[in-house]
Amino acid sequence: MKDFYKKNKKGVIISSLIVIILIIIISCVVYVVHLNNVKKEEIAAERLTIEEKFKSFESLENREDKLKSLKSIIHNSEEYNKTEKAYSETKDFYNETIQKMKECFRKDYEETYNSKKIEKPEEADKKTLENAKKDLTKLLEKIENEKSIIYDIKNDSIENKDLNDLKEKINTTIYSYDEKLKKIKEEEETEAKKEAEEAERKAAEEAAAAAQKNNYSSGNQSSQSGGQNNTQQSNSSGNWKDGLRHIWENNPDTGEKIPGTDRYIDPRTGNMYDENHNYITNIWDY
Numbered sequence: 001m002k003d004f005y006k007k008n009k010k011g012v013i014i015s016s017l018i019v020i021i022l023i024i025i026i027s028c029v030v031y032v033v034h035l036n037n038v039k040k041e042e043i044a045a046e047r048l049t050i051e052e053k054f055k056s057f058e059s060l061e062n063r064e065d066k067l068k069s070l071k072s073i074i075h076n077s078e079e080y081n082k083t084e085k086a087y088s089e090t091k092d093f094y095n096e097t098i099q100k101m102k103e104c105f106r107k108d109y110e111e112t113y114n115s116k117k118i119e120k121p122e123e124a125d126k127k128t129l130e131n132a133k134k135d136l137t138k139l140l141e142k143i144e145n146e147k148s149i150i151y152d153i154k155n156d157s158i159e160n161k162d163l164n165d166l167k168e169k170i171n172t173t174i175y176s177y178d179e180k181l182k183k184i185k186e187e188e189e190t191e192a193k194k195e196a197e198e199a200e201r202k203a204a205e206e207a208a209a210a211a212q213k214n215n216y217s218s219g220n221q222s223s224q225s226g227g228q229n230n231t232q233q234s235n236s237s238g239n240w241k242d243g244l245r246h247i248w249e250n251n252p253d254t255g256e257k258i259p260g261t262d263r264y265i266d267p268r269t270g271n272m273y274d275e276n277h278n279y280i281t282n283i284w285d286y
Contacts, residue, residue, distance in 0.1 A: 043087050053073050053076075054097050054100065057069040063108075073094070073101065109143060112135075113136070113139060126181065136177075244264040246263075246264055
């Protein structure tokens, strides 16, 4: 009888231990399931918040407001990462959302560049080139001011390489416009110089013609560079020179007539002839 009670007691103890162990296991499983449910709920709640922020970002039309929204979600992400319950799933979703928001700005950079650059700069006029250069310079300044937000500017990052490539492309385009503008400026200066020289030449010719016409009609003597012009009425009877005004140049040093400078002017027509009656010009045509 004693042996029976001993065996029965031992069986009860073993059964009791098994039940306790099962209870512990079940409790642990329930607790783990509860923790997982809590985690899922927290992740879902945080995800919903992030999605709402992204929708709000997309609905904004003002660029500055979009930039503020991006800064806000970046700040929220940084603060979340500092918490004890910073789940990797939520961190990843934050990063994905932030990258989508940044991509909106990068896309805007490219679209602005493409809309402001000139398809055929070699055919563009000065004003078009100046406006395009001004717009691209503003774009470059904007990128420089926003780069710390829109790009990961670590030296070895892919985003930093993309940033440098974009800036180089814009700078190269601006440089090409500068070179074209320099060429246009040089052409304008050359043309202006030619016009000034032409205007000066015409003014000098008109002044000389007016002075010459006045001298011929008055019969007065006039001093000119390189010598002195003298005039007299030709009275050679029976000669083609009859009635023509005879002029010549004197040597300013000796006062003597310079050979070959004889000219004959018909006061009625203004025609000028040389010594051999060859027509030279009409003094009134100037």
